[in-house]
Amino acid sequence: MTADRPFAPPAGSAPRPAGPARPAAGCPVLDPAGAALHAEAAELREQGPAVWVELPGGVRAWSVTRHAEIQALAADPRLSRDHRHWPDAHLAPEGWALAPFAFQDSFFNTHGAEHRRARARIAPAFSPRRVELLRPHVRETAERLVGALAALPPGTRADLRQTLSLPLTMTVICDLFGVPEHLRGALGHAIDTLMDSSLAPPAALAAQAELAVRLAELLAHKRAHPAADLTGDLLLSAGPDGHPLPEPLLLGTLFAMVGAGYETTVNLITSAAHELLTHPAELARAREGATGWADVIEETLRVEGPVMHLPLRYALADVDLGEGVLIRKGDPVLLGFAAAGRDPRVHPADPDAFDPGRPDKSHLAFGYGPHFCLGAHLARLEAETALSTLFARLPALALAEPDRPPARLPSMIVNGPATLDVVPRPLPAPEPDDRPRPC
Ligand code: HEM
Incomplete structure (x- = not known):
């Protein structure tokens, strides 16, 4: 990552002007704003084990939306996340909205032995044992945030995303990496903006440049104020090879x-x-303990996987998926992690329905194979703590507009409600007025 072109394609390849990379005749176009991610995935799933689609910026890739194929390809060493294995990387347009994911300099985008070495540097910090040590901090943060909601006057509305989910998860990860309070707001805003995969090239370039400024600011602060946090211990210190991470990799890894x-x-x-x-009977069962919070969380991961796509993978050899589908060496591949949980081949009974009591809640929300999510334990701990605290402390919590589904995030990367307006302490319902009325 460099300040002038933070997410440029690999060196040596010239960016081409914005516009379709290849003619996209007959190729389904993925909605860059992800307005109907599940419906889109369901259609593609029926078309085959992998389907050519057009991504934002006119880039074409194979889309994979069936559980079995996502699992197999995520673990297949013939697919690499390293963009140096993408012969057409130079065709990605300038200001490509997916560049921060595909061209990010971090161990996410490495392959094979290089990936194993880089991942081993970070992984111990997120082991179940180390994450368990964070439980009191997560609990304390959740209680403080839910306490603020409980202190609102009856009838007041609040956006649960902004008042609980975001500050809880942001506080925990920023505390771990030692991001100082005064830099969190601007860094968070810059990262949020990049999740919008519908940004036009000028806005995408501006957002990418803004992130580079915020990361450089953070790095300068961390160098000037060395501390015993994950940035100091894992990223700024020398690795097992005796060398610190090169600066672009350091910035990319922080991002x-x-x-x-x-x-x-x-x-x-x-x-x-x-x-x-929106499922009061399920909420009642969870509150009574008849359904565990863990079941609620796994079912949410299955039915509303928070990550739909994390572009991209590249075939290092031809991969035959059957049904006449051959992924050729060099082809880019996009795995639909959030689509796997709704695959009717795995969940024949009502795959789209939220049912924490279903016996099989298998999903691939955290990916699979060598890149399996390092933060899965932390995510489950945060979610369980947030939900148990929220629903214990606010027994009457209700949606502010029960008949209006919340707007979705404008993204084909992440999947979730853009806001969730609730009333933490609803006003008591008015007494029924049974006095006789004048005619
Ligand atoms: C519900 C929350 C989360 C979901 C749904 C999720 C999803 C994913 C997915 C799908 C991947 C695999 C990407 C791929 O194979 O291409 C992944 C990788 C990763 N996640 Fe998460 N994640 C979550 C929370 C977290 C948290 C809290 C952290 C931070 C500690 C984290 C850190 C990582 C890392 C470092 C990787 C890359 C691992 C590698 O490339 O070796 N994730 N995540």
């Missing part, structure tokens, strides 16, 4: 870790709260 740390779990918590508030 990847802070972004992955909250942009995902914020949606898990908000979606789970929305599901419960």
